[in-house]
Amino acid sequence: MTVENSKVEEKLETAEEITIEKATDEESTAGQPEQDTSSEEQVVENTTDWQGKVDALANELAQAKDHMLRAQAEVQNVKRRAQQDVEKAHKFALDKFVESLLPVVDSLEKGIESTEQAEGSHEGIKEGMELTLKLFLDTLARFSxxxxxxxxxxxxxxxxxxxxxxxxxxxxxxxxxxxxxxxxxxxxxxxxxxxxxxxxxx
Structure with missing residues (x-):
């Protein structure tokens, strides 16, 4: 009987220990819901702050890209205008020079006409002037x-x-x-x- 009583007592002690542990766990977890709620609210607030910062940075990036594209377009326009100016300078650099030579062409043409109307034989002079005029016009033609x-x-x-x-x-x-x-x-x-x-x- 003594052995049985001791076994019963051990079982009772074990049951009491389990009961005490459960009670302790319930007490320890009793306050946790409030802590979890506050931490969730902090997470939401932090997420909102970070989202605002991300949106602001994305806006700044878009503006920077827009400024960069505008600057690139302006550089391309300046470059194209400069190239056009250089081409025009090459094409029309002889403008004034050609204009100053045209009276010489007019004089040769008038001289040829006058030899046709003059009395006597002027074929040699006329032929020489015609060759000179042709050479002059061919030279001008090479320069467009x-x-x-x-x-x-x-x-x-x-x-x-x-x-x-x-x-x-x-x-x-x-x-x-x-x-x-x-x-x-x-x-x-x-x-x-x-x-x-x-x-x-x-």
Whole structure:
């Protein structure tokens, strides 16, 4: 009987210990819900703060990208304008020089006309002047200088200068009837307009 009583007592002690442990665990966990709630609220607040910072940084990044793209576009525009200016400088650098040479061409043409109207034989002089004129015009052509001789063509105010208008029912109005003086272009740009007589309606 003594052995059985001791066993019973041990079981009772074990049961009491288990009961005490459970009670202790319940007491320790009784206050935890409030702590968990407050920590969750802090997490939400921290997340909101970080999201605001991320949005602000994303906005600043977008603005920086926009400024960069605008700056790149401006640099490209400046570069393109500079290239165009250089090309124009190369193409039209001889503008004034060509203009100063044109009276020499006019003089040679007038000299050839005068030999045709003069009495006597001037074939040698005429031939020499024609060769000189041809050489001169060929040289100008190598530098993209071309004559404008629009007789019989429609009047174009970009390339022609009307000295007078004459009624002529045989041709369409605004037709070039006569060229007083040839014009010239340099790379398709007018150096000197052709001086012309233009027809007008009756």
């Amino acid at each position: 200088v071309k004559p404008v001789d629009p007789e019989g063509e429609p009047f174009d105010p970009h390339f022609h200068q009307a000295m007078s208008t004459v009624p002529n029912p045989d041709v369409e109005p605004n037709t070039v009837l006569e060229v007083f003086q040839k014009g010239y272009t340099l790379n398709e740009r007018v150096v000197r307009p052709a001086m012309v007589v233009v027809s007008k309606g009756s």
